[in-house]
Amino acid sequence: MGVQSVDRTVEVLEALAAKGGTSVNSIAAQLGVHKSTASRILSSLAEHGLVEKDALTGSYRLGFGLVRLASAVTSRMDLSQIAQKLCDDVSAELGLTANVAVLDEIYAVNVSQAMGPGLLAPRHYVGLRTPGHATSSGKMLLAHHPRAAEAAMHSTLEPHTDRTITDPQALAAELERVRERGWAGSDEEWEQHITAVAVPLRLPDGAVEAALTVTGPAHSLQPDRFSDVAHRLREFAAGSSRWV
Template sequence: MSVEQGTNQSVERAAAVLGAFLDGKPQRVSDVANSVGLGQSTTSRLLATLESIEYVERDPVSNLYRLGPALITLAGVAVNQNPVHRAARQVAQNLAASLGLGVNVAVRSDDALFYLCNFEGAKAPKSYVLMGRRNPLHATGLGKCLLSALDGEERRALLPEPKPFTSHTFCDHGELDEIVAEVRRRGYATEVEELALGRACVAAPIFDHTGAVVAALSVSGPLSAVDLPNRETELGRRAIEAADEVSIALGYDVSLAHHVVGVGGEGQA
């Protein structure tokens, strides 16, 4: 039992050390030690072991550590095993190229959304990838679509006190109830500067073969590029069409859809 406990502790410590790099910055041994609450010698040994299997790598000049290439291999295998990612990847990439905007696909992970893939068009460039990152449900178009899978009681239990990120964030559950009802009626969600200033998006839910909302797809970018006042109908339609294509690949029968096919019109029974 003591051997098993020691092994478990080693694994937990190694995972904590890797977690210290999630902010994306290179770290000194002392930085990692302070972050995880371990002694510097213990942390140094853990980093040396992780370096030997390429889970971290050390800059020979600065001696700063960063995450290593073996994790990229693991992440690639993990994401390729996800059926939503496999169904959505090409659809999202094509839509980003067509619109020149960002296109993202995410699933719900407890009380946050989890990005499975993202692509940028020429009008919405990024110097980093979103895959694997998390964002709040209530302050994003993707999240509002994912919340549409829950009833009001479930949403309140999941998000007891929604956090404001800007002055535009909806944090009142009564307002969120109305927003979710609108998402279900028209088939897409919008978000304007609720998570970050200067950004907007339109998102649509993705369904599996049972008709359950299992993911969402969004079109996003700077306010001027998204231009919701003039393009909401167009972008809502494109998001729904792309999300439907992914849903069909997951076995969903679109003929039974309950969302608005011609955005801005009457909902289907």
């Protein structure tokens, strides 16, 4: 579909939103096109439930298919808002930098962040694409998304420190351990002197939607604390209004 067709489709939707409902002739006049062109656009939108035709008057109005699309945006907004509150609560109690990340191909992308009292974040993480094989959030997300894990193991596993996992078989074994114990750790694998631990954020159907991570200086978040910290993170996650 050409750009002009997309523009015309958007104009149709905006016209219906403004008028509540209108005829093919009116749409054609507004777009400056032949009636048949307007009719084709409306018919295509109707097939997808984005507009509806009144059987009595023949006029068109917006359809409930738009509600379905809008709900997806609302869901993402809900995720961001709830994730930020979760990060704020976790960071305030544990005194560490907290992040929520989602999967993007073979990477983890942070959508929310909060820093612990008196801490300076090693990086500003929000919007940052972090390597799945080297971060706790990335490992957690890869462990629960088999296709992404397979893609990661067939990619070049770049070393970020001398502790980064760069062997595909070693990564596969690490992801299996993540699934078994329910948390993922990064022991100076992405940044020197920085450690992190992550737990899954599960929807009620069991799907892992995101990962909750705390990050800190190695002296403040030592690997022997990972399991205990992960247990506390799971308690925070279970107390949210979105994840179980």
